[in-house]
Amino acid sequence: MARPSLRTQRREQLAGALARVLASHGAGGATIAAVAAEAGVAPGIVHHYFEDKRDLHGALLDVLIAGFRGRAREPDDDPLLAYGRAALALGERADRVAARAWVGLFAEALGDPTLFDRVRRLIDGEIQRLERLGGGALSSQDAAATLALVVGSLVLGAFAPVKTAGFAAPAYRKLVAALRRG
Numbered sequence: 001m002a003r004p005s006l007r008t009q010r011r012e013q014l015a016g017a018l019a020r021v022l023a024s025h026g027a028g029g030a031t032i033a034a035v036a037a038e039a040g041v042a043p044g045i046v047h048h049y050f051e052d053k054r055d056l057h058g059a060l061l062d063v064l065i066a067g068f069r070g071r072a073r074e075p076d077d078d079p080l081l082a083y084g085r086a087a088l089a090l091g092e093r094a095d096r097v098a099a100r101a102w103v104g105l106f107a108e109a110l111g112d113p114t115l116f117d118r119v120r121r122l123i124d125g126e127i128q129r130l131e132r133l134g135g136g137a138l139s140s141q142d143a144a145a146t147l148a149l150v151v152g153s154l155v156l157g158a159f160a161p162v163k164t165a166g167f168a169a170p171a172y173r174k175l176v177a178a179l180r181r182g
Helices: 006-025 032-039 043-049 053-072 079-088 096-111 113-133 140-159 168-181
Strands: none
Touching: 006 032, 006 043, 006 053, 006 096, 032 043, 032 053, 053 079, 053 096, 053 113, 079 113, 079 140, 079 168, 096 113, 096 140, 113 140, 140 168
């Protein structure tokens, strides 16, 4: 497998810096200057690798999706439960920065029609993916409810992590079991 180009590596590094800024300062604090400071580079470097903030948000979306897909591919007898573990893991597998970055991207998408459209298409695709992973046991509505638990858990965890830690994974398993029973 070929090594990623330096440009690809640098874009991923800067997208990771954006994730950390979103996680610690929210969407309002996610300026190009803050991303550059987090990455330890001059703001001009961020502008060199990204056309604009929209481009940077798109790169972060790609990085977050790739990270999630990697975790979801870990071996498991039940791909639907593996999906839930990848999205809702606690302990050393938890990626709190990614969880908060997702919430920050959702917030940014509300004011950016291009990002909104990408997130909407992603959500539509995830609903279809959950239907497939359910092996015919989940309707579109069931898959949407399952995804709503995942997304809602990210949002709740971003705002109340101490009070809510640990609720989502067991709730996800119960929801999936109930939906499979029909």
